[in-house]
Amino acid sequence: MLADLVAGALEDAAERQKSRGLDQVEAAALAAPPALDALSFLAPADRVKIIAEVKRASPSRGALATIADPAALAARYAAGGASAISVLTEQRKFQGSLADLEAVRAAVDVPVLRKDFIATDYQVLEARAAGADLVLLIVAALDQPTLTHLHALITELGMTPLVETHDAVEVSRAVDLGARLVGVNARNLSTFELDRDLFGRLADRIPSGTIKVAESAVSTAGDVDHYRSSGADVVLVGEALVTGDDPVATLKEFLSV
Numbered sequence: 001m002l003a004d005l006v007a008g009a010l011e012d013a014a015e016r017q018k019s020r021g022l023d024q025v026e027a028a029a030l031a032a033p034p035a036l037d038a039l040s041f042l043a044p045a046d047r048v049k050i051i052a053e054v055k056r057a058s059p060s061r062g063a064l065a066t067i068a069d070p071a072a073l074a075a076r077y078a079a080g081g082a083s084a085i086s087v088l089t090e091q092r093k094f095q096g097s098l099a100d101l102e103a104v105r106a107a108v109d110v111p112v113l114r115k116d117f118i119a120t121d122y123q124v125l126e127a128r129a130a131g132a133d134l135v136l137l138i139v140a141a142l143d144q145p146t147l148t149h150l151h152a153l154i155t156e157l158g159m160t161p162l163v164e165t166h167d168a169v170e171v172s173r174a175v176d177l178g179a180r181l182v183g184v185n186a187r188n189l190s191t192f193e194l195d196r197d198l199f200g201r202l203a204d205r206i207p208s209g210t211i212k213v214a215e216s217a218v219s220t221a222g223d224v225d226h227y228r229s230s231g232a233d234v235v236l237v238g239e240a241l242v243t244g245d246d247p248v249a250t251l252k253e254f255l256s257v
Ligand SMILES: O=P(O)(O)OC[C@@H](O)[C@@H](O)c1c[nH]c2ccccc12
Pocket: 053, 055, 115, 116, 138, 164, 185, 215, 216, 217, 218, 236, 237, 238, 239, 240
């Protein structure tokens, strides 16, 4: 369940905070090289754009892939034409880490997203200190004051929030924030059910001028085409890339729709 994922991520962050305090992480965040302007990399274009994800496992699918070298995988994603790289940093169910994010950051010139269950300033500062350019905010996991606060903090640090939604109420909450980058996750993070048509049903509620991201459930180029024809500017793909033999070829195929 989403609440358990958030609680676990917060426990892990509290553990890290014992050895690296808030002040230290804040200093590292402020000293890091500036974030890339993710909005320009992801701006709507005459072709679909892809955020390619480094994902070892998930609570719904279990182990997906042995990724010994996340930096090498991310470099292949970039070579295949990915406009940004998503790195799962959640440890318990996704087997990720901030070390993965740091390694990816050093290997590519495109923006890097910290994909985790973010609910505190500490986690946002850690993301920036590790070199993240984008941070995921899951609307369903946060009350509106916290969402507003974290959205502002991410922006102040020069990063771009990717605001993830799963229903019409969440989309209006994202719009109220003034979010420039809004995602619709086909997977319900409480039941793990997939709905490939959800993006198409919600897309019209996202104002023009906002970059629209369709997240999850892409296994074929036909799925990318489906999202694109429903109005997606960007598609976020994980499993299909980590489980296939040739991510460069898969990305090229997906980008040609
Ligand atoms: O592996 P998929 O179905 O291509 O999905 C990727 C990505 O959308 C998914 O990992 C994801 C979307 N939102 C999340 C929030 C937390 C963890 C993971 C996710």
